Amino acid sequence: MAWLAGFFAAALLVVPKGLSVFAVLVLAATVLALPDAWRSGRPVPRALYVLLAGALGVIAVVAVSMLRDGAPLSVLDNPSRALLLPWCAWLAWTTRMRVPGLWYGALTGLLIAFVVSIAQVSLGVERAGSDANPIVFANAVLALLVLAVFCRPARDGWPWRLLLAVVIVLANVVVILSGSRGVLPGLGLVMLMLLVGTTARRRWWRLGGAACLLAALFAAMWTIPWLSGQFRLDQLHDDVSGFAAGEVDQPISARMGLLSVAWDAFRASPMTGAGVGTFADRIDASAYCQDAQRHFCGLGHAHNDVAQWGATMGLIGIAGLAMLYGTPVWVAARQIRRDRLHAPIGPAWTVGMLVATYVVSGLTQSMFAHGLSTSAFVVFGGLLLGGALVRDADRSIGDYSHR
Numbered sequence: 001m002a003w004l005a006g007f008f009a010a011a012l013l014v015v016p017k018g019l020s021v022f023a024v025l026v027l028a029a030t031v032l033a034l035p036d037a038w039r040s041g042r043p044v045p046r047a048l049y050v051l052l053a054g055a056l057g058v059i060a061v062v063a064v065s066m067l068r069d070g071a072p073l074s075v076l077d078n079p080s081r082a083l084l085l086p087w088c089a090w091l092a093w094t095t096r097m098r099v100p101g102l103w104y105g106a107l108t109g110l111l112i113a114f115v116v117s118i119a120q121v122s123l124g125v126e127r128a129g130s131d132a133n134p135i136v137f138a139n140a141v142l143a144l145l146v147l148a149v150f151c152r153p154a155r156d157g158w159p160w161r162l163l164l165a166v167v168i169v170l171a172n173v174v175v176i177l178s179g180s181r182g183v184l185p186g187l188g189l190v191m192l193m194l195l196v197g198t199t200a201r202r203r204w205w206r207l208g209g210a211a212c213l214l215a216a217l218f219a220a221m222w223t224i225p226w227l228s229g230q231f232r233l234d235q236l237h238d239d240v241s242g243f244a245a246g247e248v249d250q251p252i253s254a255r256m257g258l259l260s261v262a263w264d265a266f267r268a269s270p271m272t273g274a275g276v277g278t279f280a281d282r283i284d285a286s287a288y289c290q291d292a293q294r295h296f297c298g299l300g301h302a303h304n305d306v307a308q309w310g311a312t313m314g315l316i317g318i319a320g321l322a323m324l325y326g327t328p329v330w331v332a333a334r335q336i337r338r339d340r341l342h343a344p345i346g347p348a349w350t351v352g353m354l355v356a357t358y359v360v361s362g363l364t365q366s367m368f369a370h371g372l373s374t375s376a377f378v379v380f381g382g383l384l385l386g387g388a389l390v391r392d393a394d395r396s397i398g399d400y401s402h403r
Contacts (some may be wrong), residue, residue, distance in 0.1 A: 001029035002091050003101040006383045010105030010147060013140050014113045016131040019375055030091055037094045045389050047331040051086040054327030058082045061320030062276055065313045069275030078368055082324060084378040092386025099151055099347045099387035106147035113141050114170045117177040127179040136370045138180035139361055142187060143376045145171040146357055149194055150350040182364035186357035193344055193353060248288050248296040255303050255364060257296060261286045262307035273314035301369040305362035328381045329355050335388045347384040354381060
């Protein structure tokens with residue numbers, strides 16, 4: 001049951017209401033797992049307590065800000081999903097779930113995203129996005145790509161290399177059709193890590209080859225008119241220069257304006273911020289929205305994780321964001337160090353890359369302001385970490401049996 005939950009979490013990630021299937025399966029799997037977990041009396045790994053403490057810490061930070069400023073209970077919607085991180089990790093550990101279910105689900109999810117993107121573009125949609133914002137859609141595809149690349153079986157040979165190449169092509173096509181520029185640094189990070197790896201053999205040659213490949217792709221986006229238009233690279237100069245003249249209704253100038261609003265809110269109250277759920281009010285009260293109605297004035301978040309959490313919850317909020325990223329990274333790093341995992345493959349490495357891509361994408365998007373990207377992070381991170389703990393337990397049993 002847990003295997004199916006992991007599979008459908010990835011496979012139906014970009015399908016409207018697709019995560020509801022995962023919700024039903026994870027509840028059923030939990031109900032079935034509780035009696036066995038109670039009877040077995042197995043000691044719970046310390047890593048699960050760390051994940052629980054991190055999730056509760058994040059919720060506490062947001063809840064205190066909510067109570068202090070009288071914000072509605074709805075502001076806890078996305079932060080409360082952090083509880084799925086320890087929940088899914090516990091479920092994967094206690095049911096001894098194997099991570100290939102996530103990998104198969106990621107392959108299926110990328111294929112579905114590809115079909116949806118092609119269908120939408122053929123119907124005249126300018127930027128593919130399923131039923132979500134194209135940026136959120138592209139970030140979800142990036143998370144699936146991380147699973148497909150770094151959670152794959154540790155096998156070699158041309159069939160596996162061909163499959164990996166197909167997966168990368170599918171993901172790149174979907175990102176191109178979404179027209180999302182913010183996901184490109186994360187996509188480049190995945191490609192760089194895949195090509196370079198961590199083994200010392202010919203590392204500099206591979207690093208040079210990866211740099212040349214990324215430079216060629218970047219040049220192609222600038223020189224091929226259709227690609228340049230799809231990613232709106234031809235508008236960059238006018239967009240940036242427009243901000244100096246007070247224009248904030250273009251993507252880059254809007255983000256610069258949002259960072260300005262966030263900085264003003266943080267300076268006014270650096271410890272506690274303006275209050276969770278109040279960033280939209282800060283935008284409306286800014287100088288950009290005093291004289292005219294603009295698209296900018298209808299935005300609700302800062303399009304930057306640190307700016308969003310810092311502006312609304314101050315340094316305490318930034319500490320909460322650090323907990324959200326730091327606890328899964330700490331658990332994953334311990335597993336990598338303990339198992340001496342040099343090749344960037346396996347659940348622990350996948351968690352590290354998932355966090356890295358979220359951090360990079362969070363420079364231009366508020367990742368945890370959207371339910372889809374929040375759910376993908378905590379569900380995938382939890383199941384992967386639980387799977388890593390299962391592998392660690394199996395290795396310990398094997399070592400004991402050979403004594």
